[in-house]
Amino acid sequence: MTTEFTLRQVAKATGLSxxxxxxxxxxxxxxxxxxxxNGHRRYSAEDIAWLEFLVRLRETGMPIKKVIAFADLVRQHPNEVxxxxxxxxxxxxxxxxxxEELTHHLQVIDLKLEHYKQLEATGENDHSCIFWKHHLEKSLE
Amino acid sequence: MTTEFTLRQVAKATGLSxxxxxxxxxxxxxxxxxxxxNGHRRYSAEDIAWLEFLVRLRETGMPIKKVIAFADLVRQHPNEVxxxxxxxxxxxxxxxxxxEELTHHLQVIDLKLEHYKQLEATGENDHSCIFWKHHLEKSLE
DNA sequence: ATAAAAGCTAGAGTGCGCTCTAGGTCAATA
DNA sequence: TATTGACCTAGAGCGCACTCTAGCTTTTAT
Structure with a gap:
């Protein structure tokens, strides 16, 4: 409330454009x-606090519509949590x-990387290229 | 190579449309x-294997352009891993x-949830609504 | 024999989340 | 006094990743 911030300052502070x-x-x-x-925005510290939480919701994949729904709840039922x-x-x-899904995907990627490293060490070809060859053969018929 | 699959079968198998x-x-x-x-697609088991890995790359956030770059490497340099x-x-x-970022965000969300649970238990108002009041006051001036 | 189901292509349309432009006001600085 | 720079609004435009349509052929089931 007391200290207020310009658009530019808030952009810098939050990382949003x-x-x-x-x-x-x-x-x-x-x-x-x-x-x-004159119509220029002045953001309060509370505005910035909300922006920071909002960014967290966005970065965890909450769609904008759902964040709006959340914000609306605060506006319409400030006493009902x-x-x-x-x-x-x-x-x-x-x-x-x-x-959890990401963690699992990461494990599979790590396995693939292990496989690549082994191939590089032994100088062998990638086994999976067979699949591409198949298409090449067909296109040469 | 031996067994081949129709578009429909592969869609069902991979979860892609x-x-x-x-x-x-x-x-x-x-x-x-x-x-x-007659021009109808027939997917091989290798095609499906690649599709499954591709989906993993997509689900971990790799943009399509980068997946294409990856696929191109296999096509152009099959022996260079x-x-x-x-x-x-x-x-x-x-x-x-x-x-790691997600894990941190999750912690903050859990904190917020803890706070909400406390408010519900004590029947108190949410402190953060002050911020919305500020705007109401201003609009009534 | 005919109808329904599955396939094809090219290209249009959609939803999301910004991002930018045009055309303007206002305040301070050279 | 002129220009620079920060701000304003309304609305257009964009990139991504699909998703769907139109208009066609082919295959399968009755």
Missing amino acids: IHTLRYYEKVGLLAPIFRTA SERRMLLEEHRNQVKQHL | IHTLRYYEKVGLLAPIFRTA SERRMLLEEHRNQVKQHL
Whole structure:
């Protein structure tokens, strides 16, 4: 409330672009930001705190529409926390699951890398190129 | 090579849509798939193996262009594995980093959830709603 | 023999999340 | 006084990754 920040400052602070900050406000990810007499935005520390949480939701894959739904809950039911909790809990579980899938994918990629390293060490050809050869043969018929 | 599969079968096997399979071939994620006399696609077991790895790359966030670059390396340098290894290693590191960021984000979300649970238990209001009030006050001036 | 189901291509359309442009105001600096 | 630079709005444009349509042929089931 006391200290207020310009668009430019907030862009620098959050890592979001100036364009994105205006866009986020336009679509309702942010409540309307306070304006000076000439219409320029002034962000409060609380605005920045919300932006930081919002970015976390986005970076964990929450679609913009769902973040808007979350923001709307705060606006419409500021004293009712349970709906927000449920929405966030659902998201948390999705992130958790995604995390587990990624971990598994990483293991497979690591296996493939191990395989490559062995091939490089022994100077052998990649076995999987057979599959490409098959197409070459066919196209030469 | 021996057993071959129809478009429909491969869609079911990989979880990709029929449209997507044709699209992937068109843009070069797959080498041209073998065709029957009437022009219908017939996928080999190797095609499916590559599709499965490809899906893993996509699901770990590798952009299509980069997957194409990877596929091109196999086609152009089937005996040279080191470039492929480097590309894949770079991707692996990005996935690892992403995984760590996600883990951190998850912790913050869990903290927020803890906070919500406490509020629900004590029946208190969410402190963060102050930030929304600020805007309401301003709009009433 | 005919209808339904599966396949084909080229290319248009969609949804998401920005990102940029045009055309303007206002304040401070050279 | 003129110009630079930060800001404003409305709305157009873009890149990605599909997804679907139109109009056609072929195959399979009844």
